[in-house]
Amino acid sequence: MCGFVGYILSGHTSRPEPARWSEVIRHRGPDQGGHVADGEFGIGTRRLAILDLSETGSQPMRGERYTLGFNGEIYNHMEIRAALEGEAPVAWRSRSDTETVLRAVERWGVSAALARLNGMYALALFDAHERALTLARDPLGIKPLLYLERPDGILFASELKALRPYSAGRISADGMALYLLFGFVPAPFSLLADVQKLLPGEVLRICQGARRRHFVQPLAWDTAPSPLPTITERMAQLRAEVSAAVSRQLLSDVPVGFFLSGGVDSTIVAAVAARIASGLTSFSIRPEGAAADPGAQVDADLAASFAHDHGFAHHEISLRPEILTDDLASLIDLLDEPTAELYFAAEVLLSRRARAAGVAVVLTGHGGDEVFLGYPSYSAQIKGERYDGIPFFGPALRTLATLPIVPRDARDNMRGAAEIWRRPFLECYA
Structure with a gap:
């Protein structure tokens, strides 16, 4: 994994020093670190080298217009390179997928480039011409990206601990309630009231104090009628x-x-x-x-x-x-x-x-x-279809689950199975 910390802050407010700040997440990228400070924008990166181990893949990666901090891997980056070269020659400086993303943004723009990516990623992209910052997260939300909003701008990071020193430190009631309900804190919440997580597929653009959000175009579903496969x-x-x-x-x-x-x-x-x-x-x-x-x-x-x-x-x-x-x-x-x-x-x-x-x-x-029915409750739902015509099957399971003679583990399984038969599948798992 890689990681980054950064900010876009207006006025003459004090700013974190990116190189020192990024040491908080050094464990995310032991192979290389870098930083850029450009007026209101600053970023510090830590890199775990996976593709192109040379210095040419170092981050932050800078072009004539954009500065990119990238965490993740783009699986179709060679196909994207071929598409770019099919349109016009590209003077590649590295073999890294980070440069592939940078060149795609330069050629096609942010939205069109993100729509072509097949991979897991979180990225921070600064546009020096428009003085705008774009934060983006992959559609499945595999890679983390958090941000702290202030009146003078935004601080962002790959980990919550990097933002904690700049937070007011108040616990989020919503975040805590969701943790107690699900066992983790889903986006956009965190356990800190003033820190949010970018949603899966979310793109946040900050330009001169204005915020605009949209989502990466999701994978298209083929809804055309077709015969069911065997x-x-x-x-x-x-x-x-x-x-x-x-x-x-x-x-x-x-x-x-x-x-x-x-x-x-x-x-x-x-x-x-x-x-x-x-x-x-x-x-x-x-x-x-x-x-x-x-x-x-x-x-x-x-x-x-x-x-x-x-x-x-x-x-x-x-x-x-x-x-x-x-x-x-x-x-x-x-x-x-x-x-x-x-x-x-x-x-x-x-x-x-x-x-x-x-x-x-x-x-x-x-x-x-979820795909291969790894949990007993999933396979129980499938197996249960053969008993749908037996009206007393669910009540019988609930009764058996109360009998002390039945082993405790078996009683727990029976209670779960009885709940499955009592409620529709989507109500249980959606």
């Missing part, structure tokens, strides 16, 4: 789409690794990658001591077995409770906001081991549960 056709299409997605993610000038959980999702991603590339590296957690429940041991065994069968260089990290308690302060410091999920601690340990092994990019199975 199961065989759907499976073939799914394989092709997953293969193409994994292939795009493997685009890197540094080694790529995999976090294996032993579950369906990370295994699918790694299996597809093994057909495309060789010499791959994987990492997994094996809980020990009080953390070693039987299910976790089975998952660790499955991850190790898969890695062995596919010729991965596999690293297994032992997870003991004392490791977490001894390192709790530093783990919490890495979080901008609290999370109800404890897996972040295991991911920090995996990330440290990956970095020590020389792996700077990893692929995981995050987000696959």
Whole structure:
């Protein structure tokens, strides 16, 4: 990952010094740092080099008109380069996707350039001609971007901790309520009342104090009537789409690794990658001591077995409770906001081991549960369709869930399943 901090502030107000300020997020980009101060605008960047490891890919990247701070990766940047060169010759200075974005903006304008990007990104773009700042975030909201509005302008950053010294420090009642409801704080809220997150796909333009917002053109849905594909056709299409997605993610000038959980999702991603590339590296957690429940041991065994069968260089990290308690302060410091999920601690340990092994990019199975029915409640909904014609099935489950003779875990599952049958699918999950 990369990151940046910056501001656009009018008048003679005091401004942060970008180079010193960006040290707060040094962990996001250990390979290179840079800064620009241009009147009311300033930006400090930290870079994790993935494409074009040379100094020509350094940030902030400047053209004749624009200055760009970029965090993320554009998977179709070679196609965009080809499109630009098809229109007119381009004097490329680097092989980085950051320059691809910069040249696309110079040629096509901000909105048209953003609409062509296939990737994950957050960016800050300063237009020296119009003295305007544009902040943008990818349509899925993968990369973070936060900002603090003041009467004299805006401060922005990749992490909340970078904005905290400039905040009034008041807790957001909405942000706290949403955290207690969802276990995280969704955009546009944060836990600080005066700091907001850019929404997924949102573009915020600040020019001479005026703010204008719009959204990146979303991916077009094909709504034309067509025959429903067969199961065989759907499976073939799914394989092709997953293969193409994994292939795009493997685009890197540094080694790529995999976090294996032993579950369906990370295994699918790694299996597809093994057909495309060789010499791959994987990492997994094996809980020990009080953390070693039987299910976790089975998952660790499955991850190790898969890695062995596919010729991965596999690293297994032992997870003991004392490791977490001894390192709790530093783990919490890495979080901008609290999370109800404890897996972040295991991911920090995996990330440290990956970095020590020389792996700077990893692929995981995050987000696959919704596609491959990774959660029991999803598959229960599908299985439940066969019982739709039995009117007493849901009430029977609710009754069984109250019987002490039924094991507690089974009672919990029955209550969840009964709720699924009581309410429509979209009401449960939309």
